[in-house]
Structures are given as C-alpha cells and as structure tokens.
Amino acid sequence: xxxxxxxxxxxxxxxxxxxxxxxxxxxxxxxxxxxxxxxxxxxxxxxxxxxxxxxxxxxxxxxxxxxxxxxxxxxxxxxxxxxxxxxxxxxxxxxxxxxxxxxxxxxxxxxxxxxxxxxxxxxxxxxxxxxxxxxxxxxxxxxxxxxxxxxxxxxxxxxxxxxxxxxxxxxxxxxxxxxxxxxxxxxxxxxxxxxxxxxxxxxxxxxxxxxxxxxxxxxxxxxxxxxxxxxxxxxxxxxxxxxxxxxxxxxxxxxxxxxxxxxxxxxxxxxxxxxxxxxxxxxxxxxxxxxxxxxxxxxxxxxxxxxxxxxxxxxxxxxxxxxxxxxxxxxxxxxxxxxxxxxxxxxxxxxxxxxxxxxxxxxxxxxxxxxxxxxxxxxxxxxxxxxxxxxxxxxxxxxxxxxxxxxxxxxxxxxxxxxxxxxxxxxxxxxxxxxxxxxxxxxxxxxxxxxxxxxxxxxxxxxxxxxxxxxxxxxxxxxxxxxx
Amino acid sequence: xxxxxxxxxxxxxxxxxxxxxxxxxxxxxxxxxxxxxxxxxxxxxxxxxxxxxxxxxxxxxxxxxxxxxxxxxxxxxxxxxxxxxxxxxxxxxxxxxxxxxxxxxxxxxxxxxxxxxxxxxxxxxxxxxxxxxxxxxxxxxxxxxxxxxxxxxxxxxxxxxxxxxxxxxxxxxxxxxxxxxxxxxxxxxxxxxxxxxxxxxxxxxxxxxxxxxxxxxxxxxxxxxxxxxxxxxxxxxxxxxxxxxxxxxxxxxxxxxxxxxxxxxxxxxxxxxxxxxxxxxxxxxxxxxxxxxxxxxxxxxxxxxxxxxxxxxxxxxxxxxxxxxxxxxxxxxxxxxxxxxxxxxxxxxxxxxxxxxxxxxxxxxxxxxxxxxxxxxxxxxxxxxxxxxxxxxxxxxxxxxxxxxxxxxxxxxxxxxxxxxxxxxxxxxxxxxxxxxxxxxxxxxxxxxxxxxxxxxxxxxxxxxxxxxxxxxxxxxxxxxxxxxxxx
Numbered sequence: 001x002x003x004x005x006x007x008x009x010x011x012x013x014x015x016x017x018x019x020x021x022x023x024x025x026x027x028x029x030x031x032x033x034x035x036x037x038x039x040x041x042x043x044x045x046x047x048x049x050x051x052x053x054x055x056x057x058x059x060x061x062x063x064x065x066x067x068x069x070x071x072x073x074x075x076x077x078x079x080x081x082x083x084x085x086x087x088x089x090x091x092x093x094x095x096x097x098x099x100x101x102x103x104x105x106x107x108x109x110x111x112x113x114x115x116x117x118x119x120x121x122x123x124x125x126x127x128x129x130x131x132x133x134x135x136x137x138x139x140x141x142x143x144x145x146x147x148x149x150x151x152x153x154x155x156x157x158x159x160x161x162x163x164x165x166x167x168x169x170x171x172x173x174x175x176x177x178x179x180x181x182x183x184x185x186x187x188x189x190x191x192x193x194x195x196x197x198x199x200x201x202x203x204x205x206x207x208x209x210x211x212x213x214x215x216x217x218x219x220x221x222x223x224x225x226x227x228x229x230x231x232x233x234x235x236x237x238x239x240x241x242x243x244x245x246x247x248x249x250x251x252x253x254x255x256x257x258x259x260x261x262x263x264x265x266x267x268x269x270x271x272x273x274x275x276x277x278x279x280x281x282x283x284x285x286x287x288x289x290x291x292x293x294x295x296x297x298x299x300x301x302x303x304x305x306x307x308x309x310x311x312x313x314x315x316x317x318x319x320x321x322x323x324x325x326x327x328x329x330x331x332x333x334x335x336x337x338x339x340x341x342x343x344x345x346x347x348x349x350x351x352x353x354x355x356x357x358x359x360x361x362x363x364x365x366x367x368x369x370x371x372x373x374x375x376x377x378x379x380x381x382x383x384x385x386x387x388x389x390x391x392x393x394x395x396x397x398x399x400x401x402x403x404x405x406x407x408x409x410x411x412x413x414x415x416x417x418x419x420x421x422x423x424x425x426x427x428x429x430x431x432x433x434x435x436x437x438x439x440x441x442x443x444x445x446x447x448x449x450x451x452x453x454x455x456x457x458x459x460x461x462x463x464x465x466x467x468x469x470x471x472x473x474x475x476x477x478x479x480x481x482x483x484x
Numbered sequence: 485x486x487x488x489x490x491x492x493x494x495x496x497x498x499x500x501x502x503x504x505x506x507x508x509x510x511x512x513x514x515x516x517x518x519x520x521x522x523x524x525x526x527x528x529x530x531x532x533x534x535x536x537x538x539x540x541x542x543x544x545x546x547x548x549x550x551x552x553x554x555x556x557x558x559x560x561x562x563x564x565x566x567x568x569x570x571x572x573x574x575x576x577x578x579x580x581x582x583x584x585x586x587x588x589x590x591x592x593x594x595x596x597x598x599x600x601x602x603x604x605x606x607x608x609x610x611x612x613x614x615x616x617x618x619x620x621x622x623x624x625x626x627x628x629x630x631x632x633x634x635x636x637x638x639x640x641x642x643x644x645x646x647x648x649x650x651x652x653x654x655x656x657x658x659x660x661x662x663x664x665x666x667x668x669x670x671x672x673x674x675x676x677x678x679x680x681x682x683x684x685x686x687x688x689x690x691x692x693x694x695x696x697x698x699x700x701x702x703x704x705x706x707x708x709x710x711x712x713x714x715x716x717x718x719x720x721x722x723x724x725x726x727x728x729x730x731x732x733x734x735x736x737x738x739x740x741x742x743x744x745x746x747x748x749x750x751x752x753x754x755x756x757x758x759x760x761x762x763x764x765x766x767x768x769x770x771x772x773x774x775x776x777x778x779x780x781x782x783x784x785x786x787x788x789x790x791x792x793x794x795x796x797x798x799x800x801x802x803x804x805x806x807x808x809x810x811x812x813x814x815x816x817x818x819x820x821x822x823x824x825x826x827x828x829x830x831x832x833x834x835x836x837x838x839x840x841x842x843x844x845x846x847x848x849x850x851x852x853x854x855x856x857x858x859x860x861x862x863x864x865x866x867x868x869x870x871x872x873x874x875x876x877x878x879x880x881x882x883x884x885x886x887x888x889x890x891x892x893x894x895x896x897x898x899x900x901x902x903x904x905x906x907x908x909x910x911x912x913x914x915x916x917x918x919x920x921x922x923x924x925x926x927x928x929x930x931x932x933x934x935x936x937x938x939x940x941x942x943x944x945x946x947x948x949x950x951x952x953x954x955x956x957x958x959x960x961x962x963x964x965x966x967x968x969x970x971x972x
Contacts, residue, residue, distance in 0.1 A: 086543070198545075318587075319588055326542070335582055362768035367770070
C-alpha cells in the first residue's frame with residue numbers, strides 16, 4: 001500500500017470505510033513521506049506520534065459517522081490547536097500553546113479526522129511566497145528553487161508532495177488560491193462568513209476566511225462541507241444552510257452564464273496566462289456554459305484598496321502581541337521599552353512594514369484620505385460584482401499573473417510581490433467565494449490555475465464549474481519526489 | 485418662599501467669571517457578564533479569576549455582543565429622554581497599555597447607540613435642564629497595580645471587558661453644586677432603571693470633568709481642560725473649584741489656558757498637567773471588523789419603553805399630587821428609589837403628613853448619624869408605620885415616639901411591644917391627669933396667682949411640670965384642656 005499517500009481524500013475516506021486499508025496504514029504512509037520531506041520545510045510542528053495513536057484508536061472503534069473518518073490532516077499553523085503549539089509563522093508566538101481549538105479545525109475533528117501536524121506559512125499570513133516565515137522558506141515540489149506561493153505555502157507544498165491528504169489554509173488576499181495555483185492543487189476561499197474565524201490567528205478580520213486545499217475538486221467539495229457552518233462565537237459568521245457540496249457536485253454546467261471581465265487582461269500579462277484563460281473559456285463552452293464579456297470597472301483599484309484595508313486591520317489585530325500575556329517577551333527597563341524590544345525582536349520585516357502602513361493609514365489627518373477612501377472604493381468593487389452577477393452565474397479569470405517564481409526574486413521588491421495578488425484580492429474585498437483549479441502548465445512546466453468567482457454563498461456553482469474544467473484540462477502532476 | 489438666585493462665579497481681580505462644566509460619566513452597566521464575553525463581573529473577586537480568553541485577548545478570540553448590556557443602555561437612554569439610534573457602530577480605540585490586552589478598547593466613536601437627551605435638576609433657584617450629548621457603549625480596561633513590587637507592575641484583568649456606558653453631557657453645568665446634583669440625579673435615574681448601581685467606591689461611576697471659564701457676558705466658550713477619571717463627587721467639586729480659579733488666574737495675568745488633560749491630585753487637592761494637546765494620543769479609531777454594526781429593532785425599543793419603571797421625575801409629580809407633598813419633600817423622598825419605596829410602604833396604613841415628617845426628619849437624621857443607606861437601616865417600613873399609628877391614636881406622645889424609635893433601631897422590634905414592656909403608653913385618663921394637675925397647681929400657688937394676674941407665659945411651665953411628674957407620658961392635648969379649665 002505504498003501509494004496510499006497519492007490517493008485523493010475521497011478515495012482515502014472510502015478506502016478506510018470499506019476496510020481496504022486502515023487509518024493507521026494511511027497515517028503511516030503520510031508520516032513516512034513527511035519524515036523524508038525536510039528539504040521542503042513544510043512542517044513547523046509535527047504530531048506524528050499523536051496521529052498514530054489517534055489512528056489506532058480509530059481503527060479499534062471504527063466510527064464512520066463523520067465525512068472524514070479516520071483521516072490524518074495537517075493544517076496551516078494559523079489555526080489554534082488545543083495543546084499543540086501555534087505560531088502563525090512568527091517568532092512572537094514561537095512558544096505559544098493554545099488551550100483551545102479553532103472552530104474550523106474542531107469541525108474537522110468532529111468529522112473524524114485528526115491532526116497530523118502544523119504547516120509553515122508566511123508570518124501572520126502576510127506574504128505571497130512563504131518567505132516571511134520565521135521558520136524559513138517552504139520549497140515548492142515543482143522545483144528546489146521555487147516558492148510555493150503564500151501565505152498558505154506550507155499547506156500547498158505539503159499537499160502537492162503527498163504529505164497530507166488534504167489541508168486547510170486561510171485566504172485574506174489570495175493566500176489559498178495563489179499557492180494552490182503555484183503547486184497544481186485546488187484551493188477554495190469560501191464566502192466571507194461561511195466558515196468561522198474563531199480561533200484563527202487574525203490578520204485582517206474583514207477579509208480572512210479559512211478554506212479547503214485539496215488534490216481535486218471532489219475533495220474540495222467534501223472538505224468545504226466539513227468545515228463550513230455558522231458559529232455563534234464569530235459575530236461575522238452567517239447562519240445559512242450548508243449545502244451537501246460533495247453529493248451535489250456535478251459537471252453538468254450547461255446553460256450557466258460565465259462572465260469574462262475585460263479588466264483582468266492586465267498589462268504585461270504573459271501570453272501563456274492569456275492562453276490558459278482562453279483554454280478555460282473553451283473548456284466551459286465545451287461543457288455547455290455560455291460565455292459573456294463583462295466589465296468590473298473598479299478592478300484596477302482593488303490591489304491598492306486591499307493594501308490599505310488589510311494593513312489597517314492588521315496593525316490593530318497585532319497590537320495584542322505585546323509580550324505581556326503570552327508569546328515572546330523581551331527585557332526592558334520599563335513598559336515602553338519592553339514593548340519596543342518585544343515587538344522589534346518578535347516581528348519580521350514584512351509584518352513590521354504592514355503594521356507601519358496600517359498605523360499610518362489610520363492616523364488622524366490620513367484616515368479620510370486612505371482608510372475611508374479605501375472603504376468607499378471597496379463598496380464600489382462590491383457593487384461591480386453585484387451588477388455583474390445580475391447577468392452571469394460565475395466569473396472566470398486566471399488565478400495569478402505568473403507561475404511560481406524563484407526564491408528571493410521578489411523578496412526585496414514588495415510592490416512586485418503584492419502584484420501577485422492582483423486577481424485574487426477582489427474576491428476578498430467583496431466577500432465572494434472563489435476557487436483556483438489547476439488547468440495547465442507554462443513553458444517551464446510549472447502549473448497554472450484558473451479562478452472562478454461565484455455569488456455569495458453559491459460555492460456549489462464554482463465547484464461544479466471547476467469540476468468541468470478539471471475533467472477537460474486533465475491536469476496531472478509532473479514531478480517525482482526529488483526531495484526524499 | 486422666594487427663590488434663591490444662582491450665584492456661583494469666580495471673583496477675579498478684573499471681574500467675575502462664569503465656570504463652564506461638561507461631564508463624561510463612565511457608568512458600569514449592571515450585568516452579570518461582560519460586554520463581549522461571558523465572564524463574571526462580580527466586584528471584589530481574587531485578581532484574574534474572572535477573565536476569559538476573549539478578555540485577555542488570546543490569538544483568534546472574537547467579541548460577541550452581550551444583548552443584555554445593549555438593552556441596559558437603551559433603557560438608560562430612555563430614562564434620559566434621549567434619541568435611541570437604530571444603527572450604531574463599534575469602533576476600536578487603539579493604544580498600548582499593559583492592562584489593555586487587545587491593544588485597543590472596543591468603544592463607539594462616530595455612531596453611538598444613544599443620541600441627545602436631557603436631565604432635569606432641581607436647584608434652589610429653580611429647575612434646570614442639562615443636555616445629554618450622547619451615550620455610548622464601551623469596554624473597561626483591566627487594572628494596573630504599581631505598588632506591590634519595586635521593579636514590576638501587576639495586572640488584574642477582572643475588570644477587562646466589563647461594560648461601561650459613557651454618558652457625555654453638554655457643557656451646561658455652571659457650578660460644583662450643579663455637578664453634585666447632576667451626578668446624583670443621573671445615579672438616581674440609573675438606579676431606578678436598574679442599569680447601574682452607581683457605587684462610586686467600587687468604581688461603578690467615575691467621571692472625566694471638562695472645565696473652562698469665561699467672563700460674564702461672553703458668548704464664546706473658553707479653552708477647556710479635561711480632568712481625568714475623578715471617582716467621587718467631592719473630588720469633582722474640589723477639582724472644579726481649583727481648576728476654574730487656576731484658569732481665571734492665568735487669563736487675568738494675560739496668559740492662556742492650554743487645552744490639556746489633567747489629573748486631580750487627591751493628596752494636595754490640586755489638578756496637575758498629565759499631557760498636552762500635542763502629546764494627545766492618536767487613537768486611530770476605525771470600525772471594529774470583528775463586529776457587525778448594531779442594528780436595533782424598533783419593536784425592542786417599544787417593548788423596553790413599555791417596561792420602563794416610574795422614574796424620579798414622574799414619581800415626584802405623582803407624590804406631589806397623590807400625597808400632597810411639597811416639591812422639596814417630594815424631591816428628597818424620590819431621590820433614591822429605595823426611600824420612595826419605603827415611604828410608600830409606610831403610608832399604606834398611617835397618616836401621610838406625619839409619616840412624611842418622620843421620614844424626612846427623624847429617619848434621615850438617623851441614617852446620617854449612622855452613615856447608613858435605607859436598605860441597611862434596621863427599622864422596617866411596617867414597624868415605622870405601626871409607631872406612627874400609635875402617635876395618631878394618642879397611644880403615645882410624639883416625644884415618647886422618638887425614644888421608641890431609638891430603641892427600634894437596635895433590632896427592629898415591634899414598637900407596640902416596646903411601649904408595652906416599658907410602660908410608655910400615654911396617660912389619657914382625665915381623672916388621673918386631673919390629679920396630677922391639681923398636685924402641680926397646689927405646689928405652685930404663687931405661680932398660679934401670677935398667672936391669674938396676667939402672666940400667661942406661665943402656662944407652659946405648668947404643662948412642663950405635669951409632663952415631668954408623668955415621666956412624659958401625659959397626653960399633652962388633654963393636659964392643655966384640663967389645665968386651662970382649672971386655671972380659669
């Protein structure tokens with residue numbers, strides 16, 4: 001059974017149920033791979049021993065009520081996990097062990113899954129390359145020198161490299177979809193409010209959403225179903241019915257209207273991205289969907305808006321890391337000095353940059369010109385989508401403007417790094433669900449993804465369309481485990 | 485009685501100055517749990533025993549609004565005859581301090597839950613309306629303790645996240661006495677409503693005091709100073725007195741008042757500069773993205789309005805009408821809900837006029853003497869009522885009643901029993917009284933002669949003598965009647 005780790009999540013779930021293999025065998029196979037994956041640097045904390053004992057317990061008990069019965073799952077280290085170190089990729093939380101479990105991970109465990117480990121990510125989820133983590137770069141399995149994307153880079157690499165059958169990440173500006181695109185995996189950012197934010201280390205509260213990252217669309221539907229749901233502990237969570245995404249999943253998309261927004265055809269976009277987009281259009285046409293050209297006129301302001309709103313919220317959300325209550329504390333002769341030393345030592349450059357930007361845009365005298373203006377533009381961006389969705393059922397765009405780039409390439413050029421989020425941030429600003437599905441390769445044999453943006457709480461439609469693309473693109477991963 | 489004129493001014497060397505005061509009162513909402521968490525709010529618990537993960541701002545924790553606290557603030561708004569805003573927004577007020585775990589306080593900045601209202605004060609110079617600018621909801625911070633250790637500060641987060649109402653007045657107050665009456669009235673309204681216990685010793689009510697001065701006749705407001713976090717009415721009054729004089733002295737020596745935040749030093753009874761306007765914090769307020777805007781249903785407000793208890797102003801009107809009280813009497817009887825309840829309990833079965841007198845004079849004196857509140861007072865309304873009935877029925881004299889009242893305070897004994905046990909029943913038997921009177925007259929024949937020759941003042945002397953030999957038990961009215969008859 002050496003190839004269990006290559007199976008999809010659904011195949012593993014049904015295999016355990018049918019007793020083709022045991023939970024322990026499944027767990028062993030991922031641990032075996034994981035132990036050989038040091039070069040990829042995906043794990044911050046592993047829970048291999050605990051996972052084996054959970055698997056053994058499961059095999060004895062054999063309770064198949066949950067959607068994920070007997071499945072080991074590694075998650076992004078932004079989810080607080082009870083009694084398991086949770087760092088958010090930061091030195092300031094390098095020693096933090098929560099006494100509580102995030103709602104989303106708790107939902108996984110209620111569905112019969114158990115924790116395999118905590119995966120590397122950009123510090124406080126701020127980054128598009130996983131280079132800002134205090135725990136070092138994550139390597140993309142597609143190449144020793146390539147970034148996996150970010151911020152859920154550890155999750156994406158672990159998934160692509162068969163170190164976990166599926167994973168969950170968080171997406172504030174593209175942090176699930178961009179790394180999914182860079183690693184040839186499926187990643188979905190649900191509608192804002194679909195999944196609880198309770199127990200997830202906050203980056204930008206009005207944008208953060210947890211979501212599934214999986215090997216295919218069917219898995220994505222299943223995992224989304226498992227983690228979704230209203231949570232009274234999160235005031236922004238929305239009490240609306242969770243669909244049976246996986247059983248309702250269908251590639252029958254005939255007659256659905258797909259919008260192609262002209263504003264996403266950006267300057268200097270590589271031809272191969274444009275070609276991929278055209279291929280996507282063809283796939284959906286082939287599946288019977290109707291293609292419509294649409295306009296989302298305020299798209300060009302989305303990135304600027306995002307890089308005001310997100311840092312503003314972050315500057316306030318990260319104020320709690322002050323050395324007083326938990327996490328890293330530096331010495332100081334008085335309170336202010338202790339704060340200064342703790343935060344200087346505890347935060348990395350990118351986090352500091354965003355705290356500074358956020359503090360600046362909220363400062364008196366600048367608030368109106370930046371934060372308030374950005375909120376107004378955000379409304380315009382939302383209303384662009386609202387108007388568009390009067391005519392179409394979903395919107396198709398590329399996921400990213402490029403394929404995975406080299407480590408260090410953009411590290412000292414934040415603007416060029418931020419540009420990577422250009423196609424993904426509008427869905428966060430407008431709270432809409434969006435998915436990245438692998439659809440092809442570029443000239444360097446690096447994976448490229450297509451993005452589908454759906455109506456609020458209509459994850460089912462974008463999942464169905466993704467399935468139609470997946471069937472036609474016939475994307476297959478093209479690397480061997482060179483790292484082991 | 486002619487009304488007194490308002491006369492609080494600062495007499496400077498170059499003229500008279502008017503003092504302009506506005507208050508920001510922080511009132512702790514009476515609620516079992518905190519504004520955004522379910523931790524207990526009980527006062528006096530061991531440090532850090534009433535702290536949830538939300539109150540201590542652990543990663544990933546989110547606030548959830550406590551509906552009860554929202555209703556408490558709406559009730560208070562209704563009690564202040566204020567506009568209830570159907571839409572309000574929670575903002576973050578960002579600043580770093582060790583007892584502020586989130587690094588921001590959740591408050592309401594641009595869109596408070598309660599808008600403009602008013603409070604009516606009864607002053608010796610007439611009623612005065614004080615405008616309320618707004619009332620907003622916010623969380624309290626924890627407590628820093630700096631004097632436990634030379635090198636470290638300690639933090640107690642029990643108070644962190646407790647719900648406060650900040651009630652901002654318009655700059656309508658003009659004297660320390662008005663501030664006194666305003667705070668007491670505000671407290672009285674909230675206690676009637678059950679929305680704040682108003683306990684200043686426990687910090688349930690504190691205020692920031694804004695003070696400025698202007699020459700009499702000037703229309704423009706002067707530059708104000710804000711005196712932070714004053715926790716007793718007396719300190720507020722002392723701070724105002726000091727601060728207004730300080731400002732007048734500055735202005736009269738052609739200096740200017742700097743807009744700044746000041747502290748009241750309770751040891752030296754002076755205000756001291758804490759930080760200037762230039763050093764003022766930039767709190768970087770912005771809407772809290774963890775909380776949705778607070779949208780209220782008109783139905784809820786209507787429901788709370790219906791359930792509103794009778795408030796001091798209404799009760800005062802009713803007391804004047806129903807119980808025939810003077811404005812003064814009604815005012816002091818309604819100032820505390822417990823007193824008004826006590827009063828209404830007492831008068832159920834006895835004479836209102838005498839009861840009013842007894843409560844406003846004897847009972848208040850007893851409370852003052854022992855520094856007790858009515859709820860701590862040992863004499864029950866029922867027993868006080870019984871005592872008054874004994875006076876009106878002639879069973880005991882008013883004088884004896886006062887002694888009995890003293891004795892009742894020891895353990896709320898039935899006055900009937902005290903009177904019986906100690907033989908204090910009034911002597912109303914005319915024959916017995918006549919005997920005593922004749923006795924007195926025969927012993928004082930010289931005085932009787934003087935009386936008869938016109939020295940009528942001596943009548944009191946004879947009464948006194950009768951009372952003396954009866955141990956004060958003689959029925960004074962009967963003594964009068966019989967004595968008059970005998971002296972004819």
